[in-house]
Amino acid sequence: PSALREIMIQVPNVGWSDIGGLDDAQMRLREGVELPLKSPESFKRMGIRPAKGFLLFGPPGTGKTLLAKAVAREAEANFVATKSSDLLSKWYGESEQQVSRLFERARQVAPTVIFIDEIDSLAPARGGGLGEPAATERVVNTLLAEMDGLDDMQGVVVMAATNRPNLLDPALLRPGRFDELVYVPVPDAKGRHKILEIHTKNMPLSNDVDLDYLSENTERFTGADLEDLTRRAGLIALRSSLEATMVTKENFEKALQETRPSVTPEMEREY
Numbered sequence: 001p002s003a004l005r006e007i008m009i010q011v012p013n014v015g016w017s018d019i020g021g022l023d024d025a026q027m028r029l030r031e032g033v034e035l036p037l038k039s040p041e042s043f044k045r046m047g048i049r050p051a052k053g054f055l056l057f058g059p060p061g062t063g064k065t066l067l068a069k070a071v072a073r074e075a076e077a078n079f080v081a082t083k084s085s086d087l088l089s090k091w092y093g094e095s096e097q098q099v100s101r102l103f104e105r106a107r108q109v110a111p112t113v114i115f116i117d118e119i120d121s122l123a124p125a126r127g128g129g130l131g132e133p134a135a136t137e138r139v140v141n142t143l144l145a146e147m148d149g150l151d152d153m154q155g156v157v158v159m160a161a162t163n164r165p166n167l168l169d170p171a172l173l174r175p176g177r178f179d180e181l182v183y184v185p186v187p188d189a190k191g192r193h194k195i196l197e198i199h200t201k202n203m204p205l206s207n208d209v210d211l212d213y214l215s216e217n218t219e220r221f222t223g224a225d226l227e228d229l230t231r232r233a234g235l236i237a238l239r240s241s242l243e244a245t246m247v248t249k250e251n252f253e254k255a256l257q258e259t260r261p262s263v264t265p266e267m268e269r270e271y
């Protein structure tokens with residue numbers, strides 16, 4: 001029984017305007033991924049090789065997947081997402097085959113952004129990965145060979161994400177591989193404000209809701225935490241009455257009491 005998984009091609013429905021904060025990361029991805037995918041001929045004219053691999057790292061829920069989707073969408077590219085656990089098969093040789101199929105499919109529908117989530121469990125520095133050490137090593141070698149084999153003009157860019165960059169096999173970080181490291185941090189107050197604006201865009205907010213106050217009182221909240229906060233506030237409003245027409249300051253206060261930042265100061269210091 002083959003465990004080969006279907007490879008789904010997506011056209012993401014999020015763009016730059018759906019991302020709050022992360023200005024540096026956005027800028028680097030526009031230049032490093034969007035431009036070369038959109039105008040490969042300009043890079044050719046200038047005789048420069050676009051980067052092949054981008055490693056997004058930072059705490060969970062800060063928008064790594066979102067960035068990868070947005071850059072694909074803005075570059076009018078296809079998006080193929082996978083995570084390490086999807087690539088590792090218990091059947092001999094099948095994981096490598098899955099990696100190769102992923103690249104083959106990406107080339108067929110180019111321009112394409114390949115996104116590999118949780119890359120640290122595929123390629124851990126010293127064992128401790130999801131599978132047998134020998135098996136994960138073969139998978140990583142296949143991945144590296146596929147990346148080495150990507151022609152500059154083929155219109156395929158590989159993006160990977162990790163919460164634990166320190167655990168990554170250094171072989172992945174050599175030039176021509178994941179040589180662009182993009183930090184995706186926990187947002188500051190300005191970023192949180194932007195994120196709150198995005199996630200309350202379709203909410204009927206009462207006049208007393210103060211996003212300045214909320215962004216100043218949500219230290220270490222990630223984008224995912226802030227989205228959760230707005231959703232909870234909406235639910236709390238509905239809990240008081242299904243006929244509610246507004247989400248109020250009080251609803252947000254209550255939601256705030258129920259929500260904790262998912263990132264601790266210790267976690268943040270690790271990056």
Ligand code: ATP
Pocket residue numbers: 018019020021022059060061062063064065066067117161162163195198222223224225227
């Ligand atoms: P993980 O490491 O757990 O995979 P991640 O960094 O990939 O997390 P995402 O999956 O991109 O995080 O974020 C989860 C959700 O949180 C997003 O779908 C989005 O709704 C919200 N979110 C996270 N960061 C942001 C942001 N910077 N701006 C707007 N929304 C955000």
